Amino acid sequence: MGTVRFICKSFRMLLKIQFIQLSNFYFVFLAVCFTYLGSYTFIYFLMKKFNTVLDWNLYHVTFVFAVYQISFGITNLIMSQFKYFSDYVHRGTLDILMIRPMSLFLQIIMRGCEFVSLGNIAVGVFLVVMVTKPLEIEWSAIQIFKFMLLIVNSSLFIGGIYLIGATMSIYIINGKEVRDLLVQTLQNYLIYPKEAYERWIQAVLVFSLLYFVTNKPAQWFLGIADSWNAWSVILGLPFFLGIYGIWNFCLKSYTGAGN
Amino acid sequence: MSIVVDHLTKIYRVVKQKSIFKPRFEQKVALNNISFQIDQGESVAYIGPNGSGKSTTIKLLTGLLTPTSGKVTVNGLEPYKKRKENARNIGFVFGQRTQLWWDLPITESFDLLKEIYRIPNAVYKRNLEMLFTLLDLQGFKEIPVRQLSLGQRMRAEVACAFLHSPRIVYLDEPTIGIDIVTKAKIRDFLRDINKEEKTTIILTSHDIDDIETVCKRLILIDKGHIVYDGQIVDFIERYAVYKKIRVAFKERDIQPILIPRCEVSRETTKSNELIIRYKKDEIDTNELLNILQNVGTISDFTAHDDNLTDLLKSIYKEEI
Amino acid sequence: MGGITYVYKMIRISLLSHLALRSSYYLGLFRECLFLLLSIQLFRTLYSGTGTVLSATLTETVTYIIISKFAQFFNMSTMGRIQSRIISGEIATDLLRPVEYDFFMLVQEFGAWIQRILSITFPIVLLSLLFVRFYPPSSISYGLCFVLSLLLSFLIMFFANYCVSLAAFWIPYLWSLNSVSTTLFIILSGAMIPLWFYPDGIRNVLEWLPFSFAVYMPINIYLGRIAMAELPILFLKQAVWILILWLISRFIWSKATKKIIVNGG
Numbered sequence: 001m002g003t004v005r006f007i008c009k010s011f012r013m014l015l016k017i018q019f020i021q022l023s024n025f026y027f028v029f030l031a032v033c034f035t036y037l038g039s040y041t042f043i044y045f046l047m048k049k050f051n052t053v054l055d056w057n058l059y060h061v062t063f064v065f066a067v068y069q070i071s072f073g074i075t076n077l078i079m080s081q082f083k084y085f086s087d088y089v090h091r092g093t094l095d096i097l098m099i100r101p102m103s104l105f106l107q108i109i110m111r112g113c114e115f116v117s118l119g120n121i122a123v124g125v126f127l128v129v130m131v132t133k134p135l136e137i138e139w140s141a142i143q144i145f146k147f148m149l150l151i152v153n154s155s156l157f158i159g160g161i162y163l164i165g166a167t168m169s170i171y172i173i174n175g176k177e178v179r180d181l182l183v184q185t186l187q188n189y190l191i192y193p194k195e196a197y198e199r200w201i202q203a204v205l206v207f208s209l210l211y212f213v214t215n216k217p218a219q220w221f222l223g224i225a226d227s228w229n230a231w232s233v234i235l236g237l238p239f240f241l242g243i244y245g246i247w248n249f250c251l252k253s254y255t256g257a258g259n
Numbered sequence: 260m261s262i263v264v265d266h267l268t269k270i271y272r273v274v275k276q277k278s279i280f281k282p283r284f285e286q287k288v289a290l291n292n293i294s295f296q297i298d299q300g301e302s303v304a305y306i307g308p309n310g311s312g313k314s315t316t317i318k319l320l321t322g323l324l325t326p327t328s329g330k331v332t333v334n335g336l337e338p339y340k341k342r343k344e345n346a347r348n349i350g351f352v353f354g355q356r357t358q359l360w361w362d363l364p365i366t367e368s369f370d371l372l373k374e375i376y377r378i379p380n381a382v383y384k385r386n387l388e389m390l391f392t393l394l395d396l397q398g399f400k401e402i403p404v405r406q407l408s409l410g411q412r413m414r415a416e417v418a419c420a421f422l423h424s425p426r427i428v429y430l431d432e433p434t435i436g437i438d439i440v441t442k443a444k445i446r447d448f449l450r451d452i453n454k455e456e457k458t459t460i461i462l463t464s465h466d467i468d469d470i471e472t473v474c475k476r477l478i479l480i481d482k483g484h485i486v487y488d489g490q491i492v493d494f495i496e497r498y499a500v501y502k503k504i505r506v507a508f509k510e511r512d513i514q515p516i517l518i519p520r521c522e523v524s525r526e527t528t529k530s531n532e533l534i535i536r537y538k539k540d541e542i543d544t545n546e547l548l549n550i551l552q553n554v555g556t557i558s559d560f561t562a563h564d565d566n567l568t569d570l571l572k573s574i575y576k577e578e579i
Numbered sequence: 580m581g582g583i584t585y586v587y588k589m590i591r592i593s594l595l596s597h598l599a600l601r602s603s604y605y606l607g608l609f610r611e612c613l614f615l616l617l618s619i620q621l622f623r624t625l626y627s628g629t630g631t632v633l634s635a636t637l638t639e640t641v642t643y644i645i646i647s648k649f650a651q652f653f654n655m656s657t658m659g660r661i662q663s664r665i666i667s668g669e670i671a672t673d674l675l676r677p678v679e680y681d682f683f684m685l686v687q688e689f690g691a692w693i694q695r696i697l698s699i700t701f702p703i704v705l706l707s708l709l710f711v712r713f714y715p716p717s718s719i720s721y722g723l724c725f726v727l728s729l730l731l732s733f734l735i736m737f738f739a740n741y742c743v744s745l746a747a748f749w750i751p752y753l754w755s756l757n758s759v760s761t762t763l764f765i766i767l768s769g770a771m772i773p774l775w776f777y778p779d780g781i782r783n784v785l786e787w788l789p790f791s792f793a794v795y796m797p798i799n800i801y802l803g804r805i806a807m808a809e810l811p812i813l814f815l816k817q818a819v820w821i822l823i824l825w826l827i828s829r830f831i832w833s834k835a836t837k838k839i840i841v842n843g844g
Contacts, residue, residue, distance in 0.1 A: 006374035013371070017362045024752060031755035038762035042771050049633065049776045050625045092356045099321045101346040102375045111360075174602055181610050189617045196624040197617060255323055 006102065010110035018115050025115060032119030036069060039187065040127070053192045055224075059131040063222065064191040066127035068214045071154030072183070073120030079159050080114035085166035086175060089254075098255065105244070135222060149233050150221050156236035157213040158183070160243040167247045170254050182210070190215050209239060262297040262320065262427065262459070267329035269315050289315040291483035292329070297476075299426060300457035302450070304470040304491070306571070307480035313463050316480070317429055320461075321349065334426060347376065350420030354432030357412065358419045359404045365415045366400050369422060376423035383422075390418040393448050410441035417445055421452060427459040434466055446472040467568045479571075491567065498570050502539045506551055507532045507559035516554055518547070539564075604698065611648070611703055618644055619711060634775045635804075642713040643773045643798050648700045649729060650770060650794045652736035653761050657688045658744040662757075665747045671839055681741060681828065688737055717803025724810055728797040731817040736793045738824035739764065745828065748835045769795035789820040 018025055043065060047058035081088075088094045088108065097107045137143065165179030194202045194211055205211040216232040219225035225232070269290040290312045297303055307313050318324040319331050322338030322345050331338060338345040352358075359368045373383050391397055394414040399407060404415070413433060420428050430449070434442045450473050453460050462474055470477070470491070477494050479487040487494060508531045515523045515533055520541050526532035533554075535547070544562075551557060619641050626637040635643075661684065664670040673680050707713060716722030743760040750756050765771055767790035774782050774795040785791045796813060799805050805813065 002374050002377040006371065009371055009374060013360070013363055013367055020362075027752045027755045031752075031758050035758045035762045038766055041766055045776050045778065046625065046772060048778065050629050052628055053621075053624055054628060092353070095318070095323055096351075096353065096356055096358055098323060098342065099346050099349070099351060100375055101343045101377075107375075172602065174606055177603060177606050177610075181606070181613075185613070185617075188614070189621065192621060192624075197620045201617070201620065 003102070003106070007106070007110060011113070014110070014113050014115075018113075028116040029119045032116050033123055036120060036123045040065060040123070043191070053196050056193050059134040060222065060224070061191050062127050062131050063135060064214055064218045065187070066124040066131070067150060067154060067218050067221075068187060068191065069120045069124030069127070071124075071151050071214065072158055072187070073117040073122075073124060074151065074155045075158040075162065076114055076117040076120065078109060078113065079162045080117070081108045081112045082162045082166045083176060083179070086169035086173060089170055094255070104251070137222075146221055146233075150217050153217050153233045153236035154214045156240040157209070158186075160236075160240040163240075163243045163247045167243070167250050170250055186210060186213055209235065212236075261299055261334070263330075263332040264293060264295050264316075264320075265330045265332070267293050267316075267319065267331060268327050269312075269319060269324065270327045288483050290319075293480070293483070293485050294329075295478060295485060295488055297459060297461070299459055300453070301476055302453045302460040302474045303462070303476045303478055304474035305461055305463050305478050305480065306465075306470065307486075311481045312483045313480060314431070317431060317461075317463065321351065321429060322346070347423075348426045350423065350425040350428040352413075352416045352420045352428075352430045352433045354435050357404070358416055359412070361405050362403055364401050364403055365396065365407075365418075368404070368415070368419065372419060372422055378423045382424060386422055386424060390421060393451070394418050395444060410437050413437055414441060414445065417448065421458070424456070425458065427461065429461050429463075431463045432465065433462070434464065434469055442466070442469070449473045467566075467571065471567055495564075495567060495570065498565075500538050500540070501536055501565040501569065502562060503534065503536045503565060503569065504544075504547075504560065504562040505532060505534050506557055508555035509558045510555040513555055516550075518550060521547075536565075536569075608699060608702060611699060612706060615644065615648075615703060615707070635773065638712060638714060639802055639804075640773060641711060642802060645704060645707050645711070645713055646798050646801055647770055647794055648703055649696060650732060650768075650797065651692065651695045651700065652733065652740075652768075652793060653765060653770065655688055655737070655740050656691055657684045658740050658757070661741075661744045662747040662753055665745075666751060666753070681832075684741070685734075685737055689733065692733060714802060716801050720807070721800060721803050725797055725801040728800050728814065728817065731814065731821065732793040732797050734821045735789050735817060735824060736764070736768075738821065738828050739789065739793075742824065742828045742831055745831045745835060748831075748838060764790055764793075767791065768793045769798075773798070789824060792817050792820055 040062075043061060044058070047053070047061055051057065053061065085108075088097075094104075097104055100107065131137075132139070161179055161182050164182075165175040167175070168178055169175030189197075190205065190210060190213070194205055194215065197205070202211075212232055212235045216225065220232055267290055268288070271287040271289055272284040273287045293312075293316070305313060305316065315324065319326060320333060320338060322340075322342035325339045333345055334348060336345050358372075359365060360371065369387060372378075378386070391400075394417060396411075396414060396418060399411050404412060407415070417430075417433065420430070434445060437445075446469055449460055449462070452458055453473070460473065462469065464470060475490060477487060477489065477491045478485060505526070507529070510531060512530050513525065513533060515525045517523065518535065518537075520537060522536040524534050526534055533551075537547075548557075622637060622640050622644075626633075626640075661670070664673070716725055740760075743756065746756060747753060767785055767788055769777075769785075769791060770793075774785060774791060777785070785795075792813075796805075796817070800810065800813075
């Protein structure tokens, strides 16, 4: 119960802090929308010119992009503090958080929410709405449930990627850049069918599980997946839990042994 | 309820040569087989020169590190094994790092800590009132922490440490860089709460006045070994073999003279004062006065035994 | 907390920083190569799937993408420095010598650009030579014109970025300002994908803006898609844009000066 109250109070305070700088929030929110819609324009122009990538058209690609934006927005909203994990480790804040009788993971999350990620979510939702008609998506209760599953799965995967970056930050300084690399690859290249790339790249994408972050599950939702349908949506949770375990373990061995 | 440190050793692996392929490590012994016991309600100064192993010990006691060998038990728990459980009963102030939420006023930080430590409402209200009064927090309670002065912030940090009525509180350099008035407030608070609530206090500080006001017991650590463990008064009595006298002369500019078996120096700010330090049983004070009368006309004269500051200075100097 | 432990930590962190710079470099290089590889494969698939005739061949597109790595004009480091000096107020001391200031920044940024070309562009181009089929400059003279054009592009983008960074005097929301302007520049200049993929109407408009002269035009010269006779006029247009942007930056600078003098920094 105390944990729940802690979460509620922390969240209320984060909102309070954000409200103090409301104009800053609006500016950044708009900038986020603009920036990511800007990324989308390249996809739009290309698909308008070429019409199809294998058997995907503009709307399929847009849908995958949009789903990714929404999931990324949600993950970044919640787990944004993990982007700065390197600071936590090297400035000693970690020590203070660890000598408290509350989960470290939870404490880090509640130290900051990047509300401007709502911009990503807004862009994603906007694009999903735009492609609903062309893709003939019917928003029945089941479809909505499947969509939620889709989003939650992707968000968990991306959360795992954030934790990978955080874990690497413990040992090297580049955790952030590794995370950026993975996130940008997903955003720019994994929105097309994997067959667009050569076989060996496809193998890498599949084995690294990047393919299952958004691409495959989105196919499942749209009904264009050819194989391994439903279970592709549930990989997010075990992935996240696995990385969480690794993060925990690395943290224990790092602090336990002494730096 | 106590702290038991039993043959505790901690060895670090320090990277000697930075290389991705073959990094070479070096062993650094931070703590070498130390043992001590602290009972509930004691106020202990845990001091030593830089690099002596102080912070390592604190980290082991709070569960942030695991021992290389030996055992630490705090209230029956091994802190590194049951870190969160142990955390419920301890409070801490780490001088350089803050526990407070930077963008919020202190009242919000306290409110959040209430949930983190699961403090019952009645206890919370009572403690809050007490802390507000004793540490004088009322005046700035609505201001965001980022805008507070260091003195205000430190008082709030100390309040955080005691908010949940912990059995043990660790304070690491709590008064560094703080004005005298605030220092006094914090010292008095620590001393009083130790007396009233029987909270165990473990204080690390380079400020001798902190130690003398708050603590009764002294554990001195150097290069991973415990050099002294006992009451402060006993420490002074045992090691204060030196006496220090301060002689002021009428003449303006006095040159320090050489006196056998004595340390003679001139007061830096007053060119007509000499400070002489010597072992009590080696020198006869009368003889000394005779020698000094040959130097000039004595206008003032004070004498006292080495105090804690002097003692510690000489001990530190020997090691470094 | 323990002086020597602190010193150990600081040494470790600075060692790690140096190592991080190197590994940062390798990671960045890896990233560029990966994205290049994926882009090329993507275009291959796109081209193979379409029956329509496009204004450029696959090889031309691939060449464009590789050669565009020379035009690394975005995320200029000096801009960040200028902006932090504006926010902190230190820029006031630089007011005494406005002319020398932007020249000084120009030289620094030029050096940084050359360094980027040497450390990132060349390795990528060399690697591409081994694995990818792409065009060399259409002819020696086109190649030289390409280099000239690239230098002019640098100046255009420098002053464009400079104007944006000066905007920090009025818009303290640095992240938003920089993110929006960088995105805009990248879209308008054709740095991500060639402008010939843009809808015709938009491309026509963009050819009137300075940004297309920064990336799209130089690479078109490289590919020999522009008649030799037209080149002098294009160079002139580039030069005019440099002048315009430089004047705008002087104008903003004088406005900023007034602001500082009125407000006292």
